[in-house]
Amino acid sequence: MKLGFIGAGNMSGAILDGVLKGGLLQAEQLWVSNRHQDKLERFARLGVHTTTDNCRVAREADLVILGIKPQMFGEVLPQIADEVKGKGVLSISPGYSLAWLREQLPGCHVMRAMPNTPLLVGKGCTALAQKSGDVPEDLFEEVKAVFSSAGEVFVVPEDLIDAVIAIAGSSPAYFFRMADAMVQAGQALGLEPEQALRMAALTMEGSARMLLESGKTAGELARQVCSPGGTTLAALTAFDDHHFEGMVNEAMERCVRRSQELGK
Template structure:
């Protein structure tokens, strides 16, 4: 983490994900005075100013002394934010967490190749995110390490081999939290139908989800092996799994992720077309 602690970092956009990264970086030792945030919303600037970071609504001013510029804005406003910054990012590492924004699209506007594309996910808000990163060869090992350190302040970082794989990352981890929330909703509803109070069903479901995740992370066994270990022949777990199998749950999950990947590809194309 030492390298990034010597960098000036500018965030274009001060929303929830930016705030999570800012909090993580400060917690890891980056002086707040090395952080600048540009956001058009006064209340956001006031909130961030309480962390002692520099705030402004002038993007060009915000990036002037930056070593790293991280874009954390909505896709629909990305083009209007990028175009006035054309030619101003020379010598700076650019990190984009903007959904659907491909590196070539960003590069053509900003006239720089030092770009890292990231697909984060919302558990970053509680420092347990999973972030997929990609960059072309123009980004050297030092820049890759800096990008890793920035994102690692809020969770796991994984570099993928091609930009196309970012769409797969989007399907697995970018959208992934919603899948688990969906499962939790269903389990809580089922618990209530079986006679449990909602608070009891919720507490049992959430703790079970946390425990299962911790077991999967810390165990040398695969998730499939862990599942088999608690599935006794003719037992209660087997009865439930058989219902899942009969409903083709595994196949449906795979189809759902394929649909998410396809939609990610479509959104990237739409964004690229809108910027041209």
């Protein structure tokens, strides 16, 4: 298989690194285009084919991943529409539906996925919208393999992709904000910033492992940390006073709304 990326940004880089590190494809099977040359340099150093011509990628690749922002779809899809006929095209963008993408790219096999940046460290979480009629099974399996090379893949009905963005696509930013706030507070309490960052990150990693491996719910695990009259309960009173669950719920609702707006 030859895999192409249009747009040499964060997500293309994360997916491509995963595919290379996971040994799924070799550099000579990969093509990347970007409108500005400078972004291509890091890819060229890996031995990947690079070009500023999106049509070249569309012509060379069997499967093309659209690694551009949703605002660029209107410009890029008409450019590549003829070249991708009969091939696979994967959108990783919020908003645009499979039905809309099929209208823009007639005769090609359109798919949708929602990955996240932890792909960069082989710990990605990617949702792939269920295969729709005209997509060959082997092509769909190839897309699954691309994302499985750097994490876990969930196949979901397309109408759940917005929910996935709220819980996995965008959520690395929620955790990074939480870590940043903890590091700042840790510093104010006298810890060295590097030490505070490492402590917060290790605790996040360990807590995530417990959630995945203990068989216990998040609520149960939180209760295990709380001693009666102790420090954790004192800390969590601030979560309650500031409506923590309400804030998270509202953040996820806003995320879904924005995805819906981007598709209009």
